Amino acid sequence: MSTTLTTSAPATCWACSTALGESPLLCVACGKVQPTTSLDYFHAFALARKLQIDLPGLEREFHRLSRRLHPDRFARATPQEQEWSLAATALLNDAYRTLRDPIARVEYLLKLEGLEIGEEHAGVNKRADRQPPADLLEEVFELNMQLEEMRMTQKMGESDPSLQRDLKSARTKFETLLSEVDNDLATQGRAWDEGDAATRPAAAKAMAALLDRRRYLRNLVRDVNQVLGA
Amino acid sequence: MAYSDKVLDHYNNPRNVGALDKSSDEVGTGLVGAPECGDVMRLQIRVNPETQVIEEAKFRTFGCGSAIASSSLATEWVKGKTVDEALGIKNTDIVKELALPPVKIHCSVLAEDAIRAAIGDWKKKNHVSEAVEVAVAAK
Numbered sequence: 001m002s003t004t005l006t007t008s009a010p011a012t013c014w015a016c017s018t019a020l021g022e023s024p025l026l027c028v029a030c031g032k033v034q035p036t037t038s039l040d041y042f043h044a045f046a047l048a049r050k051l052q053i054d055l056p057g058l059e060r061e062f063h064r065l066s067r068r069l070h071p072d073r074f075a076r077a078t079p080q081e082q083e084w085s086l087a088a089t090a091l092l093n094d095a096y097r098t099l100r101d102p103i104a105r106v107e108y109l110l111k112l113e114g115l116e117i118g119e120e121h122a123g124v125n126k127r128a129d130r131q132p133p134a135d136l137l138e139e140v141f142e143l144n145m146q147l148e149e150m151r152m153t154q155k156m157g158e159s160d161p162s163l164q165r166d167l168k169s170a171r172t173k174f175e176t177l178l179s180e181v182d183n184d185l186a187t188q189g190r191a192w193d194e195g196d197a198a199t200r201p202a203a204a205k206a207m208a209a210l211l212d213r214r215r216y217l218r219n220l221v222r223d224v225n226q227v228l229g230a
Numbered sequence: 231m232a233y234s235d236k237v238l239d240h241y242n243n244p245r246n247v248g249a250l251d252k253s254s255d256e257v258g259t260g261l262v263g264a265p266e267c268g269d270v271m272r273l274q275i276r277v278n279p280e281t282q283v284i285e286e287a288k289f290r291t292f293g294c295g296s297a298i299a300s301s302s303l304a305t306e307w308v309k310g311k312t313v314d315e316a317l318g319i320k321n322t323d324i325v326k327e328l329a330l331p332p333v334k335i336h337c338s339v340l341a342e343d344a345i346r347a348a349i350g351d352w353k354k355k356n357h358v359s360e361a362v363e364v365a366v367a368a369k
Binding site (some may be wrong): 005140145213 | 265267268270290292
């Protein structure tokens with residue numbers, strides 16, 4: 001996995017020295033593909049590191065750049081440019097997939113900002129301040145027990161209508177909690193976008209905690225659906 | 231990623247799955263979670279009030295194979311130890327025993343947290359004052 005997420009792209013085209021404008025992947029003046037070394041996803045689309053994104057605009061830009069960077073267009077270019085066009089296309093795809101998803105976008109931005117997010121960083125991250133609130137744990141544990149009971153009942157070929165009802169109301173409840181988390185994430189996202197160096201760390205921390213909570217809720221919704229759908 | 235044989239053994243044949251009476255004064259309960267992956271782990275101990283020896287331990291973990299193996303191993307290890315000895319169990323011991331890969335180290339941290347939380351709960355119930363673990367109040 002790449003760890004160089006800092007933005008340090010050349011500011012001008014390697015071929016014609018024009019300043020790179022709309023996207024650092026492509027020169028608007030001469031149409032040459034640019035080297036992609038350690039470009040972050042926001043930068044690839046010439047976007048500021050902000051969470052509110054114009055999605056239709058992002059999609060348009062993705063298609064436009066994809067067409068112009070397509071390796072077929074560089075079939076007769078130098079091997080170096082062919083390689084860059086492949087790399088630029090791959091980067092563009094990853095960047096688009098990440099930025100168009102609001103949750104992946106937050107996770108990515110927090111990683112860029114140096115916060116430890118998600119499972120791959122979990123080993124480094126030692127305890128205590130990351131313990132979720134006790135009431136959430138109790139809830140999660142209880143629901144898991146209920147799910148387990150439901151699975152056992154199903155295995156024995158019986159159907160228990162009250163358990164079914166409990167599970168459905170639990171699903172509704174957890175989906176509601178999930179949408180509350182998403183609303184809070186949006187609020188903190190706005191705080192990030194409109195904030196400055198002094199206020200942004202608090203927003204980032206709040207978002208990291210919300211993502212933790214969201215992971216629990218998402219697992220629960222997934223598990224309930226699995227049992228109900230079986 | 232492949233699990234080690236020891237993880238698989240604990241996963242397929244977990245030791246001490248179950249529950250102890252939460253309301254008993256002799257029982258300490260620790261409920262902890264790993265927000266990175268959404269795991270929850272409950273570890274319970276029954277302590278002999280005379281000797282302070284952990285005579286019984288049970289766990290219930292909803293999570294990945296490594297989390298289940300870590301908590302299964304933790305219950306095996308705490309049994310027969312005094313509460314103070316049990317506090318000496320470190321997550322790194324669990325990592326070593328189960329040969330956990332770096333991405334699964336947090337499962338062992340969770341098991342250590344669960345031991346501490348269970349002992350903390352038991353101490354609180356029995357008014358055993360000791361400032362060792364205020365941080366893992368996890369309650």
